[in-house]
Amino acid sequence: MAQAKRRGSVRTILLLLVLLFVLPTPLLSCSSSEGDEPPSPEPAVESVEQGKLSLLVSADDEAAADGPLSVDVTDTPDDGEKINATITVSPGEPLDLNYGPGSYTFVIAGRTVGETVYAEAESTVEFDGTHDQTVSLDVQVDDEATKALADQRAAEEAARAQAEAEAQARAQAEAEAQARAQAEAEAERQRAEAAAPSQTNERTVYITRTGEKYHESWCSSLRKSKIPISLSEAEAQGYEPCKNCH
Ligand SMILES: [Zn+2]
Numbered sequence: 001m002a003q004a005k006r007r008g009s010v011r012t013i014l015l016l017l018v019l020l021f022v023l024p025t026p027l028l029s030c031s032s033s034e035g036d037e038p039p040s041p042e043p044a045v046e047s048v049e050q051g052k053l054s055l056l057v058s059a060d061d062e063a064a065a066d067g068p069l070s071v072d073v074t075d076t077p078d079d080g081e082k083i084n085a086t087i088t089v090s091p092g093e094p095l096d097l098n099y100g101p102g103s104y105t106f107v108i109a110g111r112t113v114g115e116t117v118y119a120e121a122e123s124t125v126e127f128d129g130t131h132d133q134t135v136s137l138d139v140q141v142d143d144e145a146t147k148a149l150a151d152q153r154a155a156e157e158a159a160r161a162q163a164e165a166e167a168q169a170r171a172q173a174e175a176e177a178q179a180r181a182q183a184e185a186e187a188e189r190q191r192a193e194a195a196a197p198s199q200t201n202e203r204t205v206y207i208t209r210t211g212e213k214y215h216e217s218w219c220s221s222l223r224k225s226k227i228p229i230s231l232s233e234a235e236a237q238g239y240e241p242c243k244n245c246h
Contacts, residue, residue: 051131055087055106056094057121059139064091064118069108069139077102078129094134101129106137110145115153117145203231207239219245 057069068088075083078101089095103126110120119142125135205214209225214234217226219242229239 051127051129051133053097053099053104053125053127054094054132054134055089055097055137056134057089057091057108057137057139059091061116061118061139061141064113064116064139064141066091071137072107072109073104074107075099075102075104089137091139099127101127103127104135106135108137108139110142112149115146115150117142117149119145204228205231205234205239207234211242212239213242214239215242216245221245 055071057071059069068090071087071089073083073085073087077083083099083104087095087097103124105122105124108118108121111118119140121137121139123135123137125133127133204217205228206217206219206222206226207214207229208222208227211221213221214229214231215222221242221244229237
């Protein structure tokens with residue numbers, strides 16, 4: 001009996017041992033297999049190669065690099081849809097172009113900014129659409145044209161200054177001639193004034209202390225008194241012309 005009991009205990013211990021060593025194995029293997037599993041399948045990347053075309057405008061010159069530039073685009077497309085456009089690009093900033101495969105020509109027209117002339121920049125690219133391509137356009141100062149422009153402006157400025165000086169001299173001569181004519185006219189007027197006494201009514205006549213007539217200076221009636229008075233004043237005061245002297 002006791003032996004049977006003991007055998008039973010041994011079986012129990014064995015069972016426990018088995019449980020201890022066997023059970024965890026699948027658990028362990030389970031957990032480890034989870035770690036080994038490849039990462040959850042990522043969305044399959046479409047392996048269709050599709051490149052993009054971008055345009056990069058560069059300019060060493062500060063003035064040219066400042067602000068957007070107009071780029072004319074023409075193409076000989078593969079898809080038959082002709083592009084003839086003008087796009088605006090900021091120097092130093094790559095611009096992605098949504099263009100399909102084809103041959104593209106990019107042109108930045110020559111231009112003048114202030115006193116600087118920039119040469120035309122042109123670049124043609126054969127874009128096959130399968131990989132990224134960047135077209136570069138470099139805006140450069142046209143030294144020769146810039147110098148020619150400076151010379152031309154200097155010549156224009158000199159001509160302008162000369163014309164201005166001439167106009168000023170003419171105006172001054174005219175002003176002087178006018179001043180002379182005015183002075184002459186004034187002198188003439190003064191001469192005429194001096195030559196001809198003023199023809200006013202303020203002729204002087206003479207009255208006496210008691211008489212009611214006015215007289216010329218030579219009248220014999222003025223022997224006792226001879227008071228000068230203007231003709232208009234004499235008439236205003238009621239004096240009448242003397243019959244002897246008038
Ligand atoms: Zn008189």
